[in-house]
Amino acid sequence: MIDRGSTQQFSIKDLEHFSGIKAHTIRVWEQRYALLCPQRSDTNIRHYQSDDLKKLLNVSFLVEQGMRISQIAEMSSEMMMKAVGDRQEDVGNQVSVFHSLKLSMLSYDEMLFRQVSAGYFEKNGFERLILDIYLPFLSQVGVLWLTNSVCPAQEHFVTNLIRQRIYAAIEALSTPASERREVVVQFLPEREVHDVSLLLIHYLSLCHGYRSIYLGASIPFKDLLKVAEQFPQARFVSYCTVHPSSSKAQAFVDLIDRHFDDTQNRFILAGKMFGDIKGTKVVRTALDGAGLASELFPK
16 A cells, blocks of 8 residues: 555555456556556556545456446446445345445445444344454455555454444353353464454354453463463464564464473464464464364354
8 A cells, every 4th residue: 555645545456455356457457448547656656546446346346246347347436336236235245245344444434334244244143244254354454454455544443343343242142150161262472462353253252152261462471371370271262463473483382382281271373374383282273263263163
């Protein structure tokens, strides 16, 4: 993402990351159909405005619904918006919901976020909203954030809306008081602060009957040892986005092995940095939050 003063601008790679349309295809559509009108820098590099990105998201959605690009290119903005709205009502699936959530994030549109979430919740329930929509969407947002395609304010906006919904859902839960339930401890290591996906896993753990202890973000390692003393058979669960780095992931796992070697605790770690790690105390799961949920709550 390019930041020029107060105007948010995007590179063609940003558009590719957001829409899933390859940069080459975007260029072809520009040349053949004048679909977008990018501005150019002094060195002839394309850059796009927010309206260009929103239009491309709508185009991408209509193409995925089977419309020809030549037909879409002839539409006015009003016609395109109506076509998107009509098909969203008919489809109501993940593609439609992801499309709307991305638009809500770009536009800081809380009402759109709430409407889309409520619609999926009413048809499928809150657990499916988490598994089908929120966790996969957060994985997409994570990629956009790591590639600088979204600014921190946009990422914070949408994750805080999800956070509000999950806090309300947790508050509404009635969980059994038995102390015999299996204990799951949710934590993020030091310097890792992206906790909203883990918070969703915490909710699912409670729903599935675990005694879920949510510690949250940036937990010192020594504190995990103290928790393990009190819960010697607990599973520790973490989903990391940026910390530890890939170069330090194995060292983090080695630290776990050394300090938890003579305990019955186990660790489930998710995140791309753990793709090649090896450890006796650690189970490495799929790369994203949805994969972590599948590991913990198999169908």
